Amino acid sequence: MPRPSDVIVVGAGIVGAACAYALSRAGFVVTVIEAKAAASGTSGQGEGNILVSDRGPGAELVLAQYSLTRWDRIEQELAEYLPTGFPELEYELKGGVVVATTEAGAESLLAFAGTQRPAGVTAIELDHDGALALEPHLNPEVTAAVHYPQDAQVQPVIATEALLAAARTLGAATIFGEQVVGALRGPGPTITGVRTDRDEYPASQVIIACGPWSAQVAETLGSWLPVRPRRGVLLVTTRMPHKIFHKVYDADYVGAVVSDDHGLQTSSVIESTAAGTVLVGSSRRQSGFDQSLDLHAVREIARKAITIFPFLADASVMRVYGGLRPFMPDHLPVIGPDPLVSGLWHATGHEGAGISLSLGTGDLITSLITGSTSPVDPRPYAPARLPRPDTVEVPA
Amino acid sequence: MTDELQLIFNGERLTARRGQSIAGALLASGRRSWRTTAAGRLPRGLFCGIGVCFDCLVTVNGVRDIRACQRPATEGDVVETQDETLPLRRTEKSR
Numbered sequence: 001m002p003r004p005s006d007v008i009v010v011g012a013g014i015v016g017a018a019c020a021y022a023l024s025r026a027g028f029v030v031t032v033i034e035a036k037a038a039a040s041g042t043s044g045q046g047e048g049n050i051l052v053s054d055r056g057p058g059a060e061l062v063l064a065q066y067s068l069t070r071w072d073r074i075e076q077e078l079a080e081y082l083p084t085g086f087p088e089l090e091y092e093l094k095g096g097v098v099v100a101t102t103e104a105g106a107e108s109l110l111a112f113a114g115t116q117r118p119a120g121v122t123a124i125e126l127d128h129d130g131a132l133a134l135e136p137h138l139n140p141e142v143t144a145a146v147h148y149p150q151d152a153q154v155q156p157v158i159a160t161e162a163l164l165a166a167a168r169t170l171g172a173a174t175i176f177g178e179q180v181v182g183a184l185r186g187p188g189p190t191i192t193g194v195r196t197d198r199d200e201y202p203a204s205q206v207i208i209a210c211g212p213w214s215a216q217v218a219e220t221l222g223s224w225l226p227v228r229p230r231r232g233v234l235l236v237t238t239r240m241p242h243k244i245f246h247k248v249y250d251a252d253y254v255g256a257v258v259s260d261d262h263g264l265q266t267s268s269v270i271e272s273t274a275a276g277t278v279l280v281g282s283s284r285r286q287s288g289f290d291q292s293l294d295l296h297a298v299r300e301i302a303r304k305a306i307t308i309f310p311f312l313a314d315a316s317v318m319r320v321y322g323g324l325r326p327f328m329p330d331h332l333p334v335i336g337p338d339p340l341v342s343g344l345w346h347a348t349g350h351e352g353a354g355i356s357l358s359l360g361t362g363d364l365i366t367s368l369i370t371g372s373t374s375p376v377d378p379r380p381y382a383p384a385r386l387p388r389p390d391t392v393e394v395p396a
Numbered sequence: 397m398t399d400e401l402q403l404i405f406n407g408e409r410l411t412a413r414r415g416q417s418i419a420g421a422l423l424a425s426g427r428r429s430w431r432t433t434a435a436g437r438l439p440r441g442l443f444c445g446i447g448v449c450f451d452c453l454v455t456v457n458g459v460r461d462i463r464a465c466q467r468p469a470t471e472g473d474v475v476e477t478q479d480e481t482l483p484l485r486r487t488e489k490s491r
Contacts, residue, residue, distance in 0.1 A: 275434040316461040
């Protein structure tokens, strides 16, 4: 039987990796168990966004702001635990520009920015000329824009691997290719470890960090979560001369992020990558775990991108990729102890913000497990807030 | 009808055989690479040869991003290598 762990983290995406790192740094013996590979799900299927621009005041913004302070110094902090020659995280404080191309869009964009400023978000209003000065190739029809210099990005796969490697240096074990199939149970509704398809792993605490797959894993372990997959699609152009200098979004993006609509929603999120390609998103659609090519979404994303940057009409799309976001009906992540099963914890439901919120999530869950002061008020994220359907029974 | 046709590659005359792709003509002329990677400026030419990897991109008759492995050479084609200025990285240091 494997060594007993203080904490098992199920899932090696960015959130699981951040939890493993924070807990290892706090002195816990940690084992990460992942069914596939590091960052093989949601974490490796997005853009690596670390945004404050898409959030109004509230609990998610608070966690994003705290996480941003952690991202600002994580590379330095990890350097101590990483082997020489470990690749850079490609953390870049490139800033975002949100653009409106209609009068109505301008009005709601500027009003939204007005609500963000008192909450500590730097949101600089730009007129037509100001917007074109920052992004000279924008559609000249631009009616208003807001510059968010705090928006950043990171290479999410490298970041995940770095957090896992640092955790290993601190004593954590990482196990790949084993699927969690059940719980080890103590007396009463208590979890004392997990069973995988190969072995049994005893532990005092178990954290589920499986993104959109967390609902299934929670059920396997005797609990329940309302996390659902929300699909997204991205287009990648061939390399081109550098013409886009920030993350550029259309003003509809915020509306799409906070909506509950199940149908297809698209809004532009466009940026150049370090390699010279342009990433063009984004879409949101709830269609289960379906990952087949969504040509309808691709067309709509491309059409909208051209209204923001007309020169993209001639660009060649080289690839289409995408993934599943862990969607929560109340648009807040689930971070904290399971209300049914003692020793079980959740760290999921970050929807499209998992990269951004991962470091804050790791610190928050570590503080809850150690009983130390939390970096942010944990109550808004507590799993106990979720209304539980009658069909879920408390395990005996 | 002759079996050969003429291309211009970066200003030089290049002879191709009818039915050959542009990549085929470049390889036949002894050229192994005609592009560089973004970060390390390492040489790239034909990799997959079946239109998937986008490693062999060239500009043909003024149109960018043509996959040399997929484009049949035609008489008088003007083929040019393409390069890009890369994004400046704005890191914390230069904030």
